[in-house]
Amino acid sequence: MVSAILAWLMIVLAGSAAADPTQPITTSAPGADFPTLAARLPSASYSEKRVLIKEIAETHDPRVHTLLAALLAGTLYSRSSDGALFVVAEAADRLELTDALTGRTAGTAQPDDMARIGVNNQLRKELRVTLAQFDLASPDEAARRGAVEEILRAVDPESIALLKARLPVEPSSAVRRAIRAGLALADLDSDDARVRLAAVNTLAESLNVDVYNRLSAMTQPPANGEAGEPDPAIRAAAKSALRAIDRKRSLYSIVQTGLYGLSQGSVLVLAAIGLAITFGVMGVINMAHGELMMLGAYSTYVVQLLMPQHIGASIVVAIPVAFLVSGLAGIAIERGVVRHLYGRPLETLLATFGVSLILQQAVRDIFSANNRPVETPQWLAGSLQINEVLAITYNRLYIIGFTFAVFLVLLAILKRTRLGLEVRAVSQNRAMAKAMGIRTEWVDAMTFGLGSGIAGIAGVALSQLTNVGPNLGQSYIVDSFMVVVFGGVGNVWGTEIGGNALGVVNKVLEPYAGAVLAKIFVLVFLIMFIQRRPRGMFPQKGRAADG
Amino acid sequence: MQHFIDGRDGGLLAAIRSDRGGQAFLCVLLAVIVLVPVLNLLVPEGSALHMSGYTVTLLGKYITYAMLAIAVDLVWGYCGILSLGHGAFFALGGYAIGMYLMRQIGTRGVYGNPVLPDFMVFLNWKELPWFWHGFDSFPFAALMVFLAPGLLALVFGFLAFRSRVSGVYLSIITQALTYALMLAFFRNDMGFGGNNGFTDFKDLLGFSLQAPATRMVLFLCTALALGGTYLLCRFIIASRAGRVIQAVRDAESRARFLGYRVESYKLWMFVLSALLAGLAGALYVPTIGIINPSEFSPANSIEIVIWVAIGGRGTLYGAVVGAFIVNYAKTYFTAALPSMWLYALGALFVLVTLFLPHGVVGLVGERLRRTAPAGGPAAPVDAPVDVEVKGH
Numbered sequence: 001m002v003s004a005i006l007a008w009l010m011i012v013l014a015g016s017a018a019a020d021p022t023q024p025i026t027t028s029a030p031g032a033d034f035p036t037l038a039a040r041l042p043s044a045s046y047s048e049k050r051v052l053i054k055e056i057a058e059t060h061d062p063r064v065h066t067l068l069a070a071l072l073a074g075t076l077y078s079r080s081s082d083g084a085l086f087v088v089a090e091a092a093d094r095l096e097l098t099d100a101l102t103g104r105t106a107g108t109a110q111p112d113d114m115a116r117i118g119v120n121n122q123l124r125k126e127l128r129v130t131l132a133q134f135d136l137a138s139p140d141e142a143a144r145r146g147a148v149e150e151i152l153r154a155v156d157p158e159s160i161a162l163l164k165a166r167l168p169v170e171p172s173s174a175v176r177r178a179i180r181a182g183l184a185l186a187d188l189d190s191d192d193a194r195v196r197l198a199a200v201n202t203l204a205e206s207l208n209v210d211v212y213n214r215l216s217a218m219t220q221p222p223a224n225g226e227a228g229e230p231d232p233a234i235r236a237a238a239k240s241a242l243r244a245i246d247r248k249r250s251l252y253s254i255v256q257t258g259l260y261g262l263s264q265g266s267v268l269v270l271a272a273i274g275l276a277i278t279f280g281v282m283g284v285i286n287m288a289h290g291e292l293m294m295l296g297a298y299s300t301y302v303v304q305l306l307m308p309q310h311i312g313a314s315i316v317v318a319i320p321v322a323f324l325v326s327g328l329a330g331i332a333i334e335r336g337v338v339r340h341l342y343g344r345p346l347e348t349l350l351a352t353f354g355v356s357l358i359l360q361q362a363v364r365d366i367f368s369a370n371n372r373p374v375e376t377p378q379w380l381a382g383s384l385q386i387n388e389v390l391a392i393t394y395n396r397l398y399i400i401g402f403t404f405a406v407f408l409v410l411l412a413i414l415k416r417t418r419l420g421l422e423v424r425a426v427s428q429n430r431a432m433a434k435a436m437g438i439r440t441e442w443v444d445a446m447t448f449g450l451g452s453g454i455a456g457i458a459g460v461a462l463s464q465l466t467n468v469g470p471n472l473g474q475s476y477i478v479d480s481f482m483v484v485v486f487g488g489v490g491n492v493w494g495t496e497i498g499g500n501a502l503g504v505v506n507k508v509l510e511p512y513a514g515a516v517l518a519k520i521f522v523l524v525f526l527i528m529f530i531q532r533r534p535r536g537m538f539p540q541k542g543r544a545a546d547g
Numbered sequence: 548m549q550h551f552i553d554g555r556d557g558g559l560l561a562a563i564r565s566d567r568g569g570q571a572f573l574c575v576l577l578a579v580i581v582l583v584p585v586l587n588l589l590v591p592e593g594s595a596l597h598m599s600g601y602t603v604t605l606l607g608k609y610i611t612y613a614m615l616a617i618a619v620d621l622v623w624g625y626c627g628i629l630s631l632g633h634g635a636f637f638a639l640g641g642y643a644i645g646m647y648l649m650r651q652i653g654t655r656g657v658y659g660n661p662v663l664p665d666f667m668v669f670l671n672w673k674e675l676p677w678f679w680h681g682f683d684s685f686p687f688a689a690l691m692v693f694l695a696p697g698l699l700a701l702v703f704g705f706l707a708f709r710s711r712v713s714g715v716y717l718s719i720i721t722q723a724l725t726y727a728l729m730l731a732f733f734r735n736d737m738g739f740g741g742n743n744g745f746t747d748f749k750d751l752l753g754f755s756l757q758a759p760a761t762r763m764v765l766f767l768c769t770a771l772a773l774g775g776t777y778l779l780c781r782f783i784i785a786s787r788a789g790r791v792i793q794a795v796r797d798a799e800s801r802a803r804f805l806g807y808r809v810e811s812y813k814l815w816m817f818v819l820s821a822l823l824a825g826l827a828g829a830l831y832v833p834t835i836g837i838i839n840p841s842e843f844s845p846a847n848s849i850e851i852v853i854w855v856a857i858g859g860r861g862t863l864y865g866a867v868v869g870a871f872i873v874n875y876a877k878t879y880f881t882a883a884l885p886s887m888w889l890y891a892l893g894a895l896f897v898l899v900t901l902f903l904p905h906g907v908v909g910l911v912g913e914r915l916r917r918t919a920p921a922g923g924p925a926a927p928v929d930a931p932v933d934v935e936v937k938g939h
Binding site: 285287340356357361364365477478519528533 | 629703706709710711714715718719726730731734846849886889890892893895900901904
């Protein structure tokens with residue numbers, strides 16, 4: 001509140017200084033054109049500049065925006081020799097020039113030869129509003145939205161009129177909403193109680209933080225210097241508007257928690273879905289599964305090293321590469337170790353743990369023990385702003401979609417291909433499958449390779465989310481086994497649903513318990529759950545379940 | 548419980564008489580108990596025969612590991628329960644004694660607070676959390692050494708065995724158990740020192756932990772505890788209950804159909820094993836002088852299993868041999884060739900499971916049998932024949 005009053009005082013003081021009648025203000029001849037007006041900028045005083053800026057804006061010349069934006073940014077310079085205007089970019093020891101009027105590059109200059117055209121805070125404020133008014137007519141929706149926000153930062157009758165004029169012609173509903181909210185916000189200061197009431201009702205739609213704060217202030221009657229709302233009816237309206245906003249916000253935060261949970265769950269699913277094949281379908285406990293993911297992550301790193309110019313494409317290239325690398329490593333593990341231990345799951349567990357130690361140390365020796373930097377391509381960065389309270393980062397959205405795609409492909413392989421048919425046959429009855437002419441050994445190797453290859457793909461995704469280091473796999477191995485058992489061994493659907501459910505539960509608990517405690521709760525819950533239902537959520541039925 | 552105590556088949560002596568490997572092991576242990584104090588305290592320091600304090604500590608550490616390995620062998624080798632969470636019971640025993648040792652520091656800590664351990668002062672805590680009360684008394688701490696792991700094993704085992712969670716499923720949830728505990732103990736808010744755990748202990752029962760005499764007594768207690776553990780386990784295995792337990796291991800359903808309460812046998816063995824692991828942890832912490840949450844890490848627990856596998860499961864003394872071999876190798880490798888250690892350990896895991904199903908002890912037994920085909924000691928009688936009937 002105090003700062004607002006201070007800001008207002010400053011505006012008033014600055015305004016009165018500018019309007020000081022003792023200062024002669026030169027006004028240009030009406031109809032002066034853009035280059036003439038611009039040329040007068042370098043020599044003008046601050047108060048003259050103020051008038052000039054207004055006149056320049058009124059010429060509606062297409063070059064106005066560039067010129068004023070440069071002036072605001074402090075990159076508009078004039079050359080000392082001839083007074084020509086340039087937009088300047090600073091290079092190492094000299095300035096790179098772009099002609100402000102023609103837009104052409106104009107070589108370089110020494111800093112000493114150029115003079116910056118100065119602006120003060122008062123001018124900056126006006127420039128911002130002027131530019132915003134300019135942007136309001138821009139064909140770019142984001143620019144218009146930014147302009148509305150800029151104008152609303154310092155509301156005056158002129159800009160209100162501007163926004164009111166814009167409202168009926170504005171094509172975008174989002175921008176219209178922003179304008180209406182802004183106008184209503186201005187209306188809150190009105191002396192007319194009806195106008196205020198209407199404004200409060202309009203603002204009940206908005207999720208803006210400023211709006212929320214204003215409305216909260218309006219729930220109290222004015223007392224000892226604090227601003228407030230004298231009319232009790234409006235106070236009540238403000239209260240119910242706040243309630244409406246709160247409802248909306250909590251709804252959106254539920255949506256956000258749900259989406260974040262799904263994305264975290266997708267990471268779990270991605271890590272576990274390869275295991276759902278090797279452990280769930282084949283019954284092999286592969287403790288090196290995490291390290292196969294690690295290999296996938298390192299494959300991404302190597303692919304990026306090989307194609308540093310195409311980081312955006314590198315992730316796409318890395319997916320098949322990681323599938324091959326981890327898949328081949330998986331087949332090697334199956335042929336070398338697991339094959340000799342079928343029917344002895346506990347021994348398999350120990351032997352594959354040994355393999356995981358060897359792989360970790362190998363990576364440590366080849367790539368060093370430190371984390372490797374894997375770059376995030378442009379198209380994965382940033383976030384999708386749905387409204388003022390709900391924003392989802394793109395990598396979360398992509399991971400949800402990616403996991404689901406992997407899941408569908410896997411399901412298709414298992415249900416629609418010959419390999420899938422053979423895998424299911426072998427897992428149901430090995431001897432019978434063999435008798436029917438299925439090469440069970442080959443199927444074993446291929447199945448293990450498939451599960452391992454998917455672990456590699458999971459590694460590509462993980463390289464975008466966590467640190468790529470030798471311990472990457474270890475941190476996921478306990479979780480992924482729990483997800484597979486929770487979902488029901490031998491059931492790929494169970495893994496998908498179980499992983500996502502656990503992710504959501506984890507995210508729901510996080511605000512109350514903190515990340516680590518939430519994870520502990522989930523683990524304890526899983527332990528209890530498996531103790532109650534050892535076969536998981538969706539147990540396999542029939543003879544295969546006896547295995 | 549009755550079965551455990553009566554040992555109808557002839558009691559402890561009979562159990563030892565038929566156990567050649569065990570006899571050898573007990574003789575070696577006796578020699579260690581006699582020789583180590585002599586070599587360490589009586590032989591002058593310059594002599595080639597002198598045993599340094601460092602070596603004594605190292606041996607003490609190996610012995611606590613050997614106890615832990617026996618505890619794991621008891622459930623894995625004789626019960627067929629592959630626990631990947633025994634490190635948790637070990638660490639809980641260690642934390643219990645660690646809390647006692649922390650309280651004993653008193654005003655000698657960095658902050659000199661008479662009640663609060665340093666890390667609590669550092670976290671700006673004003674009073675002792677409720678679960679720290681009583682740990683200034685040794686009998687209470689000693690009780691907790693058994694109670695904490697025992698109760699955890701009781702509750703966990705009761706729920707798991709009642710629902711007939713077995714095989715790999717049990718392994719996976721024991722692993723999750725120790726993982727959850729690790730995450731919990733890493734938190735500062737838990738009141739167990741977070742990352743750093745407990746260290747900088749001063750004295751035990753009023754005797755300085757730095758004094759050679761105290762360390763020697765501690766070592767002897769540890770060695771005696773190992774002997775006691777071995778005899779207790781051997782006695783149980785040889786008893787009627789032990790036979791039932793092995794029957795459960797080899798054919799669980801059949802034992803159940805014969806009318807045995809499979810769950811209770813498993814549960815009591817699991818709890819006993821957890822108690823032994825807790826005791827091992829309680830001896831480990833004063834010996835080594837530190838306890839921190841990494842003891843809970845799942846990889847640690849898996850490593851214990853490999854000690855047993857390398858030594859030879861289902862023999863008890865094999866577990867001791869395995870613990871000594873692997874840990875000596877670890878000490879050697881981490882000093883001489885640090886980057887080779889994980890390769891060596893990993894290769895051990897793979898090779899032992901592939902080629903040495905009965906471990907080193909089984910290999911030696913086979914060698915003996917070959918040279919003396921008539922009366923020599925056969926491969927360990929109790930060794931599991933074909934444990935996992937399940938699977939494919």
